[in-house]
Amino acid sequence: MQAPLTFAVDNRLPDILERVTQLLPRLRPQTATNPLDQLLYGVIAQGLSSAGATACYRRVKERFPSFSALRDAEPGLIEGLMVGAPSAALKAQAIPEILRLIDEAFGSLSLEPLSRLDQELALRFLTRLPRVTEEIAASVLRFTGTDRLVLHIDKDVARPLRRLGLAEQGAPLSALPRQLIERSPVAWRSEDFAGLSRGLTRVADRFCHQGRPDCASCPLANLCPAAEKAEAKVVTFPFGKARKTAA
Ligand code: SF4
Numbered sequence: 571m572q573a574p575l576t577f578a579v580d581n582r583l584p585d586i587l588e589r590v591t592q593l594l595p596r597l598r599p600q601t602a603t604n605p606l607d608q609l610l611y612g613v614i615a616q617g618l619s620s621a622g623a624t625a626c627y628r629r630v631k632e633r634f635p636s637f638s639a640l641r642d643a644e645p646g647l648i649e650g651l652m653v654g655a656p657s658a659a660l661k662a663q664a665i666p667e668i669l670r671l672i673d674e675a676f677g678s679l680s681l682e683p684l685s686r687l688d689q690e691l692a693l694r695f696l697t698r699l700p701r702v703t704e705e706i707a708a709s710v711l712r713f714t715g716t717d718r719l720v721l722h723i724d725k726d727v728a729r730p731l732r733r734l735g736l737a738e739q740g741a742p743l744s745a746l747p748r749q750l751i752e753r754s755p756v757a758w759r760s761e762d763f764a765g766l767s768r769g770l771t772r773v774a775d776r777f778c779h780q781g782r783p784d785c786a787s788c789p790l791a792n793l794c795p796a797a798e799k800a801e802a803k804v805v806t807f808p809f810g811k812a813r814k815t816a817a
Pocket of ligand 1: 730733734773777778779783784785788789790791792794795796797
């Protein structure tokens, strides 16, 4: 029998995230976007400016405030609210159909179940819905947490990541997102990974330099195995080589 595939979660990660978040400027709180709103907005927005799309979607939502009302709406009524939108008739037909298909697949008018699928399956489901392009689907996944597998790690973020032992030494850059995800708490969403990535960029910039890191000032020092080594080097250095004395 094949052994179950399990990963060891690194218990330092929540603490690391909290500390690196302190290094970031405070962001204005954003209203959480319902992924289903994002999906329908994406369909309506095709071929429109963002101002035009927002106005159009607002009219639709005012007339049909609930997803169930929109699912049961006559396409002709929806079309009448999309004045000036390209392919308005096709979009107006697609919207109730999309909602019906989601209801049928998940038993509710919600895209929350997508967060339990892997990214590829979730993308496949979304792009099979009428008028949903890959671009719209990818934008929806940002709001479901399903996009966490597309975490981007550049060489600056990789430096503290490796020194912290959150990735194997010598692993190529392309392998690091997967290694980090495998060690992360299962409850982490895309915004946690984004926060960690932005925070580690700060750490790399301020403390974890390419040459000698400034571990004494780094907020992650007591969580970082490389910090001990760096300190040990400083203590033993004067005894490592005989210093030349002036003749
Ligand atoms: S403690 Fe030192 S080695 Fe570890 S992340 Fe901070 S600066 Fe880098």
